[in-house]
Amino acid sequence: MAGPGSRVFISHLAGVSVFDPNGDQVGRVRDVVVALRIGARPPRVLGLVVEVVGRRRIFLPMTRVTSLESGQVLTTGVINMRRFEQRPTETLVLAELLDRRVTETATGAEVTVLDVGMVSTRLREWEVSKVFVQRGKPSRLRKSRGETVTLDWSAVTGFTLAEEGQGAANLLATFEQLRPADLASMMHHLSAKRRAEVAAALDDERLADVLEELPEDDQVEILGKLQDERAADVLEAMDPDDAADLLSELPGDEAERLLQLMEPDEAEPVRRLLSYEENTAGGLMTTEPIILEPDATVAEALARVRVRDHKPALAAQVYVCRPPNETPTGKYLGTVHFQRLLREPPFTLLGSLLDDDLDPLPPDTPLPLITSYLATYNLVAAPVVDEADHLLGAVTVDDVLDHLLPEDWREAALHGGENGPTEDSTVEHESEAHRGR
Structure with missing residues (x-):
């Protein structure tokens, strides 16, 4: 662990990799747990919230942290893989303290918390020592014109008071590189109040x-x-x-x-x-697949496939139809798969490359038949066409999985699932006593 007096600003820990004594990555830091104390005493840092495989969040006590340097966290000893559950006496720094409006004691003015610094003590513990704040009115933008200053923890008050309308700009800036699924995981673990504030800031x-x-x-x-x-x-x-x-x-x-x-x-x-009924092709489909006319070229199709907004399953094929090109389209002619596009010269017309051997799905096709269709023909998406041969949309494998998995699968995934590491797994565990309360 860093020597006495070493200081770390907590926003710099967000997303940092955590490694075990063997050098294997355990997960990534998602927050820091502190215990607020009475009066001006600085909060004690209890540990880190670490997200491991499957988005399970676990608690890593500071007593198990050997290093916070070089953009990584090193641990020692056993790791408790039980899911972290915040206790009433605990505060999450990134989730709950950033963007708070507190009072600067010397002036009585309100300031906005941009970051929090923690320091190691002679007793090999960590405590919060500094608060990086912005004077003036809060802004939805992280780069605000207000004066910024670093204050001692004792120089501000108001962290224990309930606050309405807390902003979220600095919290979001800390996690701005997260993928939507990871940001969803972070939001899911917030309080309902904080979740609403983050949603308002997005x-x-x-x-x-x-x-x-x-x-x-x-x-x-x-x-x-x-x-x-x-x-x-x-x-x-x-x-x-x-x-x-x-x-x-x-x-x-x-x-x-x-x-x-x-x-x-x-x-x-x-x-x-x-x-449409929920568990039918019509109820599962997306109405925005990639649609082109038969006189479009392979080069045009590849340009459409390369658009970053297209999900991988939708980008795996192009649907060829007569105009209009918005669903419901003109007559559906067939499909051209991405691999075929890669094998053909760029000037080739799509109308000459059609895969029209497979019958498209009617909108009332039930879920079991959709699943069999995709599995039988090794497809990641399938066209949905009405009786008049108009393309209505496409069913993708991710839509099917959403409805095959248990209704609470997203909830389970955000909590690390029901089948995560247990006391009988190869991962060692420590007792609750080691959480260092």
């Missing part, structure tokens, strides 16, 4: 991506705390099938109110998806 596109990765209960809770106009904007930014799934969880009048607030061309495919 832009519509980012929030839409995160909502698609959250359990249904979290989705409904977050959407319900947004202003109706913003909720409609976020639904527009979601994939239509995900927006339809979310709206189907709301009372009918609420869902209709939000649909009315959405732009008509954005609401129309969502309404169409809601008209």
Whole structure:
């Protein structure tokens, strides 16, 4: 461990890799647990919240940390792999202290917490010693014009008081590189109040991506705390099938109110998806596959496939149709798979490369038949076509998995699953007494 007097600002630990004594990576730091103390006494640092394989969050006591240097955390001894559960006496620094409005004792002015520094003591413990704050009014932007200054912990008050309307700009800046699924995991572990504040700070596109990765209960809770106009904007930014799934969880009048607030061309495919039974091809499909006309070239198709917004399953094939090119399209002609595109000269017309041997799926195809279809023909997506040969959308393997897995699979995944390491696993464990309370 670093020697006495060594200081670390806690935001710098976010996402840092944690290694065991053998040099194997255990996981990544997601937060720091502290115990606030009475008066001006600095909080004691209890340990780290570490996210391990399967997004399970565990507690790593500071007594097991041997080094916080060189952009990594080194541990010693056994590691308790039981899921971390925050206790009432514990505070999470990144989740709960960043962006708080506290009072600078000397001036009585309110300041915003940007970061918190901890220092090692002579007793080989860690405690919070410094608070990096911004004077002036808080800003939604991390790079604000307000004066910033580092203060002693004793120079500020108000950390133990309840706060309404806490911002989230600095918390989000700490985790700005996270993928939507990982940011969803972070939000899931926040309190309902803090989750709403983080959602308010995200832009519509980012929030839409995160909502698609959250359990249904979290989705409904977050959407319900947004202003109706913003909720409609976020639904527009979601994939239509995900927006339809979310709206189907709301009372009918609420869902209709939000649909009315959405732009008509954005609401129309969502309404169409809601008209199908849930576990059918029509209910599972996305209405925005890659669609091109038969006189489009391989070069044009590859350019569309390369668009980063396309999920891998949707980018695996191009659907060739007569105009119009928006679903429901003109006559569906066939599919061209990505591998075929890679084998052909760029000027080749798609109409000459069609795979039209497989019958497309009718919208009322039940889930078991969809699963068999994808497995039999080794596909990651399949076209959904109506009786008039109009392409309605495409069912992807991730949509199918969403409905084959247990209803609470996202909840289980965010908690590390029910089948994570146990006391009988090869990972050693320590007793609760070692949590260092």
